[in-house]
Amino acid sequence: MGKLLTPAARVTMVSGALMLLGTGCASPGQPPASLPSTASPTPEIRSDVVLCQGNEVSVQALNNPRPASELGPEAAPALAGRNVEQFDPGTWLIAQERGDRVMLMNKLAVPRDDGYGDVRDYMYIVISTDSMASEPGKPVWAVVESSACTPTLDLGELRAGAVTLDPALPPTPESDRVDLLVTEIDCNSGQNTEGRVEVVKLIETESAVELVLGVRPPGGQSATCQGNPATPFTIDLERPLGDRTVLNAAVLPTREIAPASGRLL
Known part of the structure; x- marks a missing residue:
C-alpha cells in the first residue's frame, strides 16, 4: 500500500426516505425484473x-x-x-x-x-x-x-452492482426508457445477473433520474471470483428523458451513470 496524502472528503448523503416513483422491466428477451413483493420485501435503507x-x-x-x-x-x-x-x-x-x-x-x-x-x-x-x-x-x-x-447503501439481502448505460442502446431526449448494463461485483463464478436485479428506488425529478438497483445473491453455493459479465436491464420512465441526468444513487456520493468504459472479463 503506497503512501496516500489526500485528505478524506466529505460524503454527501442521499436520504433514505425516498419515494418509489417507477418500475423496472427487463430488456427484450430477458424475463421481467422482479419488483419487491411480500416474498422479496423492499429493503429499508439505513441512513446511518x-x-x-x-x-x-x-x-x-x-x-x-x-x-x-x-x-x-x-x-x-x-x-x-x-x-x-x-x-x-x-x-x-x-x-x-x-x-x-x-x-x-x-x-x-x-x-x-x-x-x-x-x-x-x-x-x-x-x-x-x-x-x-x-x-x-x-x-x-x-x-x-x-x-x-x-x-454503497446497505440494501439488506441485496447488493449494489456496477451500473452503466448500454452503449448499444444509448438514450436520447425522446427515450421513455433507459437501457442499462448491470454487473455483479461479488463473486459468482462468472455468471450474469439475469432475473436477480431489483429496482429498490426510482425517482424522477425535473433534472435527474435517480436509481437504486440491487442484485439478489444466488445463494446456496460456493463461487469463484474470476469476474462476472454484464446483464442488460431496462428502466421504464414516466415521461421522456429529455436533458435529465441518469444517476446511480446506490453509491455515495451519487454518481452519473455513464456508458460502459470496459469489461470486467
Missing part, C-alpha cells in the same frame, strides 16, 4: 451506515472524519501491526475502531476505474488481532484485509 466491500462504516465517520492519529489507546497499537506498511496516519480516516479491530480509509485523488461501472473512491485497510494467536494481555495486530471500495 454505508458499506465498503461489505464492511459497515458509519456515515458520521465519513462526514466528520477523524484521522488515524486519533485512535484511542486500545486501538492505537494497530498502526504498528504486522504487514502495516508505512503511511501518514494523519491522512487516513478511522472507519471502525474497537479493541480488536481497526478499519482505516483514504480518499483517492483519482478514483480507480475497474471498468463497466466499477469505480472505487477509497483505499482501505483492516487490522485485527483475530488473525493469529495472542498472548494474554498482548494482542498481535495484523492486516487481515486491504483493498479499494466505493461506499
Whole structure:
C-alpha cells in the first residue's frame, strides 16, 4: 500500500426516505425484473451506515472524519501491526475502531476505474488481532484485509452492482426508457445477473433520474471470483428523458451513470 496524502472528503448523503416513483422491466428477451413483493420485501435503507466491500462504516465517520492519529489507546497499537506498511496516519480516516479491530480509509485523488461501472473512491485497510494467536494481555495486530471500495447503501439481502448505460442502446431526449448494463461485483463464478436485479428506488425529478438497483445473491453455493459479465436491464420512465441526468444513487456520493468504459472479463 503506497503512501496516500489526500485528505478524506466529505460524503454527501442521499436520504433514505425516498419515494418509489417507477418500475423496472427487463430488456427484450430477458424475463421481467422482479419488483419487491411480500416474498422479496423492499429493503429499508439505513441512513446511518454505508458499506465498503461489505464492511459497515458509519456515515458520521465519513462526514466528520477523524484521522488515524486519533485512535484511542486500545486501538492505537494497530498502526504498528504486522504487514502495516508505512503511511501518514494523519491522512487516513478511522472507519471502525474497537479493541480488536481497526478499519482505516483514504480518499483517492483519482478514483480507480475497474471498468463497466466499477469505480472505487477509497483505499482501505483492516487490522485485527483475530488473525493469529495472542498472548494474554498482548494482542498481535495484523492486516487481515486491504483493498479499494466505493461506499454503497446497505440494501439488506441485496447488493449494489456496477451500473452503466448500454452503449448499444444509448438514450436520447425522446427515450421513455433507459437501457442499462448491470454487473455483479461479488463473486459468482462468472455468471450474469439475469432475473436477480431489483429496482429498490426510482425517482424522477425535473433534472435527474435517480436509481437504486440491487442484485439478489444466488445463494446456496460456493463461487469463484474470476469476474462476472454484464446483464442488460431496462428502466421504464414516466415521461421522456429529455436533458435529465441518469444517476446511480446506490453509491455515495451519487454518481452519473455513464456508458460502459470496459469489461470486467
